[in-house]
Amino acid sequence: MSEQAVQDWIRKTVAANDVVLFMKGTKDVPQCGFSAQVGQILAHLDVAYKDVNVLEDMGIREGIKSFSQWPTIPQLYVKGEFVGGCDIIREMFQEGELQSLLEEKGIGHRSAKMTA
Amino acid sequence: MPMDANEIERLIRARFPDATVAIRDLAGDGDHFAAHVVTREFIGKTRVQQHKMVYDALQGRMGGVLHALALTTAAPKD
Numbered sequence: 409m410s411e412q413a414v415q416d417w418i419r420k421t422v423a424a425n426d427v428v429l430f431m432k433g434t435k436d437v438p439q440c441g442f443s444a445q446v447g448q449i450l451a452h453l454d455v456a457y458k459d460v461n462v463l464e465d466m467g468i469r470e471g472i473k474s475f476s477q478w479p480t481i482p483q484l485y486v487k488g489e490f491v492g493g494c495d496i497i498r499e500m501f502q503e504g505e506l507q508s509l510l511e512e513k514g515i516g517h518r519s520a521k522m523t524a
Numbered sequence: 525m526p527m528d529a530n531e532i533e534r535l536i537r538a539r540f541p542d543a544t545v546a547i548r549d550l551a552g553d554g555d556h557f558a559a560h561v562v563t564r565e566f567i568g569k570t571r572v573q574q575h576k577m578v579y580d581a582l583q584g585r586m587g588g589v590l591h592a593l594a595l596t597t598a599a600p601k602d
Contacts, residue, residue: 442592478572479579479587495595496571 414471422485426515427457430472431482435459442494443482449501450484454518455510487513527589528554532582539581540565556592566599574598 409417422428427450433439435447435457450457462469462481469481476483476490484491486509492500500506510517529547536545536559543563550556559578566574574597579586586593 473587477576479584481587490572492572493575496575499571499596 409465409467411467411471414467415475418468418471418475421458421460422488425458426487426513427455428460428485429457429482430460430462430468430485432461432463434461439463440481442480445494446482446484446497449497449506452518453501453507453510455515486510486515527585529557532557532559532590532593535583535585536561536578536581539577550592550594557590558594558596560596560598562598562600564600566597569599571597 429435429443429446429450431438431440431443431447433443435451438444438447447459460468460472462472472481472483473479478490478493480493482494482497484493484497491497491506491509497506500509507517507519511519529549533545533547537543540561540563542565543561546560548558550558561574561578565577569577575595578595578597582590582593
C-alpha cells in the first residue's frame, strides 16, 4: 500500500469499528507487554474490539504513528478518536475514566470497578 | 545501554525548566524506565497532549532507542 492508501485504510478502519486497538501481535497472542496490558484491560471490561496487528504490515506500523502523531504502539481508538497508548489507558482505567468514556460513547462494557 | 536516566531527565528539564521529574530504572538494565513529570505547562492540557509534549522533549527517541518509558504526567495541584 502507498502511504496515502495506508492513511485511508486506517481512517476507514477506525471509522468502521467502535473500538480498535493497534497492537503488536493479536488479542489472543500479544507480542509485546504493553500491547498485552491494554488487551487485558479491554478484556477485563468485556469490551468488543478490533485488533490490528502492526507486526504484519510495516506500512501500518509506521503509518499509525503519523496518523495519530504518537510515537509508540499500542494505540487505542474509540469511535474514531485516538484515546491513548499503554500508560494513558492504564491510568484512565485505574481512575475509572476509561469506563466513563466508554459509557459516554455508548460502548458496551462491564462496569465493575477495579478493586486492587 | 541505549539511554541513561540522567539524559532522559536532562532533555525533559531542558524543555520544562519548572518541572519536577522523577525517573526510575524499573529493571536495573538501563532500558526500562518510568518517568513522572509535573509542570505548570500541563495545566489545561489533556493527557494525550501532556504525553506528546514530553515525547517532543525527547526529540524522537521515544519509540526508537527508548522503547520502554512508562510515563505519567500531571499539572501541579495548587
